[in-house]
Amino acid sequence: MCLACLITLDGGHRQSLSACGKKVVIFGLPGAFTGVCTAQHVPSFAKYADQFKKDKGVDSIICVAVNDPYVMNGWAEKLQCKGKLDFYGDFDSKFHKHVQLDLDLSSGLLGHRSHRWAAYVENGIIKQLNVEKVPSEFKVSDAKTLYEQM
Template sequence: MSWCQKFKSKGVDSVICVSVNDPYVMNGWAEKLQAKEVIEFYGDFDGSFHKSLVISVDLTSALLGHRSHRWSAFVEDGKVKVLNAEKVPSEFEVSGGHHILGQI
C-alpha cells in the first residue's frame, strides 16, 4: 500500500506537496515522480507561505537562497492540527509520511 493510500484509509482527502519553487519546477517534479494523480503540487515562488509558518531557512551560504525546512502537517477543516519541522535541513525524521501518519 502506498503512502497516499494509507493516508486515504485514515480519511485524508488530499496529500499536498508545497515547495519554495516556481510552478514550472513543481510541475516537472510531479511529472518525474508520476504522482500528479495522487499528490497536489504547489509552488511557493517567493517563500511567503513558508515564512508565514516560520519554517523558512536562509541557505544563501550554500547558494540556495531562502528555502523551507522539511516539514509535514495535518490540516483539518482549514486548521493546522499538527505541524512538524526538521531542525536542520539534512534531517528526515519528523517530515516523512511514517511520522505524520502516526499523528493522524
C-alpha cells in the same frame, strides 16, 4: 492556514488552494530536484497516499516548495506522482514566511527556502506539525510518522 498564496498548474492553468472544510496532509521541503527531497521525502508520501485517504479520510496530500509552479509540475512528472500528490509552488516564499517555516539556505547556494516539515491540517487548522531540526535530516517529517500521529 493561508494556502491561497500557493500556486499549482492544473492543465496549464494557475490554480490556488483552499483547505476550508477539508482534511489535508501538507509537507514542505527545501527544493524540487534536491537529494533528500527527491529520494526520500516525496516517495514516502507517495507510498502512504492511499492509506492517508482510505484510513484517515484525507482529501488531499500536498507537496510545497519554494519553487515556481513550472518547476514543481516538471518535478511531479519526473517522480510520476501526479494523481497521488498535488504539487504547489511557493515562488516568493510568502506561504512559508506566513507560517514561519522559511529558512535562509544562501550558504548552501539555495537562497531562501523552506524547512523540511510535514503537517496534518483540518478545516484550515494545523492539528499536527513536524519540523526537522536541519533540512538535510529526514527523521520526523516522513509520511509514516505523520500517519501514526493522526
